Amino acid sequence: MTDQRTTTDPDPAGPTEWTVPGQVGVGPWPGGPAAWPDDDRYDPELLEHGDRRNVVDAYRYWRRDAVAADLAARAHGFHVAIENFGHDHNIGTVVRTANAFAAAAVHIVGRRRWNRRGAMVTDRYQQLHHHADISELAGFAAGLGLTIVAVDNTPGAVPLETTSLPRDCMLLFGQEGPGLTAEARAAAGLTVSIAQFGSTRSINAGVAAGIAMHAWVRRHADLHRAW
Template sequence: MDNLENENLSKNLSSETLGDEILDATTDTRNLVDEYKGLPNEEVKDRLAEKRNSLEVAIENVDHDFNAGTIVRSANNFNVSKVHIVGRRKYNRRGAMCTDKYLEIVYWPSMEEFMADQRARKREVVAIENNVERAKPLGLKRFESHSTLVFGSEGNWN
């Protein structure tokens, strides 16, 4: 196989259109652990769902999205049950490195609507912030079984 053919194969395996194709685990270049290599995206998502924990993550996406894709990727690494994007719908999916394909992502137009959902589902909401007087070390926090971590926007703090 020449270099161009190899390059095209890599692009195809990590593309948005992978769908239910049957893959060869030895040439699968997606960002997955070995046991999921070669499986279609939907099967990867289903297998991850069997092992998911109840933790959810929310990203307040108002001003900038410098780290939103990275937070989505980290949420996938921790196999959280859901990621909420609060505010404008677009975020840097490139930073997620296609891991957003394996997660349930819910979009909320406002913090008020997101919080109404959290209250209705009796979830503990924990804001992750170190820039306020009330902030406490995360290591001292005793989490309830159904918690949602909220990461804020990297806006202008002037």
């Protein structure tokens, strides 16, 4: 996908980093309203009071919906799905990582409610979908022509390290502990495992998701578009 964004960069001699200990971001746009950018992506409140959000510099002062729209336009061809039948606390981490790697969307399967703390507010910008069960998720994936790739250390899985992930795919993760349900494994067109060399039987689901997403990025992403 070609990046059609035309970001108006802040004046390099203008907004400065916060100098107050503990503050992040930039201060008010210098020069007052008369000097504000003529661009409706910018938020007047942020321009006036400063932008302390944890966003990359290109999105400083942008409205939340403008950031979300730009991320959707720049999204990669992979989706991420995670089962949520036991209120898994790793989901927030998965959402945050999916945002960092520009996943097209994150899909929560099972319980609608999940712990958003680990998402660090990225759920406000990331495309999110809920599915009642794996059957509904599989139907969504089929409609978009996505190959469901289960990530689990189960018999029959092929090594992620030597497997080329499909460009158009949905990476599917299970819950911490039990891993993927039998229904999820059956719905997958491909199952990959992550090489481990220690004593533990499995690694954290949030960590596994990050490894798998990065494997997709290494294979398919245009690294010149990274921030």
